[in-house]
Amino acid sequence: MTAAPRISASVMTHPVRRVQAEELAAHLGVGNLAVDPRPDEGPSALRTALVAWGQAEPGATHHLMVQDDVAAPAALLDLVAGAVQRFPEDALVFYTNWHARNGALSRLAALAGAGWVRGVPQEFTPTLAVCLPVDLVTGYRRFAGRSGERHDDEVLSAFLRPRGRMALLAVPGVVEHIGTSSINGHAAQGVRRAACPLDEADARPLLAEGWVLERPDWLPYMRNGEGYLQVSWEPEPTAGHLPWREALPHTGLTETELDGLVRVHRPAEDAARVGRAFGPRYADELWLHALLLGAQAEAAARRRGGGTTGPEHERLRSRAVSTLGMASLPAERRPEVTPEQAALLTGYAWSAIRCGSRLLSDPGRRG
Structure with a gap:
């Protein structure tokens, strides 16, 4: 022992x-x-x-x-x-x-x-x-x-x-x-x-x-209100940050697919509210980031054999998404976020995560 x-x-x-x-x-x-x-x-x-x-x-x-x-x-x-x-x-x-x-x-x-x-x-x-x-x-x-x-x-x-x-x-x-x-x-x-x-x-x-x-195929992340993708896991500490559009071909997805999902599934009223508070470009970047995040998380869960369920897992998912909007803002904007705006950012991110999970995680189900 x-x-x-x-x-x-x-x-x-x-x-x-x-x-x-x-x-x-x-x-x-x-x-x-x-x-x-x-x-x-x-x-x-x-x-x-x-x-x-x-x-x-x-x-x-x-x-x-x-x-x-x-x-x-x-x-x-x-x-x-x-x-x-x-x-x-x-x-x-x-x-x-x-x-x-x-x-x-x-x-x-x-x-x-x-x-x-x-x-x-x-x-x-x-x-x-x-x-x-x-x-x-x-x-x-x-x-x-x-x-x-x-x-x-x-x-x-x-x-x-x-x-x-x-x-x-x-x-x-x-x-x-x-x-x-x-x-x-x-x-x-x-x-x-x-x-x-x-x-x-x-x-x-x-x-x-x-x-x-251990390692996803690729990782969506945000820095100062802009979306990026990490597609290489080689230990290269000097590797730069790739904007998501530049790195997208490595994922098997296309901008045409993503643009279609934005047009059909993004909640227009919430997008407008986020845009008024933090700028329309940030509203676009956050939703696309969360869309990719949802797709990759679902793909990782499927490779594992299915998602893990239970009340503590659901609370973990909820807390994880609750920090997404605030953390993705430029540092100088974070202190001004009100509780109502934080809730708006969280709900907005969830709409994209669920869309990505449902429509992008499996190539056979995209549409």
Whole structure:
């Protein structure tokens, strides 16, 4: 019988947030506080992360690092232990940014019914709450110690990429980013939240039993109000972002098909309301993005043998789509979104997701 994992943990922080970090550590039952050893030298998440990873305790099989600006359930360590039991050799990520490619990938996985998804190799690996096996910790510290980069999330991806095994992302997000300030220079990204936020009770069975989406054929995502497609999964960190029209031939779909669906199935009144609030181009891009998202999620579910059902899965899907509209806006527009507008964006996205799921996921059913 495999021995039970033993997990040590650290909360990493900067002196200006020490009290906040101490409160979080007490809430989670974490005994190690990793404080920036040279806070006067300018921001460097990596410098503090190296301290945190160096706190892996003797006899531990895995080490969890949590950043100080998050909210998390008191049972986080127990959830992590269960995940480590399932995936003892993987890097495990428990928070995924809503506006990044990994966030779009998590939404796709949520709609497909998955509990975990393999991270995008071309992108940073979110490190607000990440757990590594101790043998990876040793190699990562050696690798990162030679880096001139200050963003630990970029360095972690650079470390994992050549191994051909990016981190597993927990699709239900039990860890949430709080605040908009950033010691490490990310404040310009605006409001940053989890892609698929879910409470502990619903997340627990999904993390314990949910299937793993390893790699979709292609990934629709949005950046600053514009739609893109990722069609290559080769580990090329410098690969650019392909606008969806340019990448569409890789999907087997055509603009003619999509234009036809827009004309027939897009709710005109909601499109006009979204256009008045955020611009007609954004209204077009969001609906087409969600259309492609619905098609690809349904295709992934079918390859698995059918969609996963259950109340917790439905709540996960609902929460995933609830963040789509807000996250796809330019950062400077997010704070102005009212609750009514957020609800409008969510309903608008759902209309496209359902259309894509029904009419685009199977070439034999398009029309």
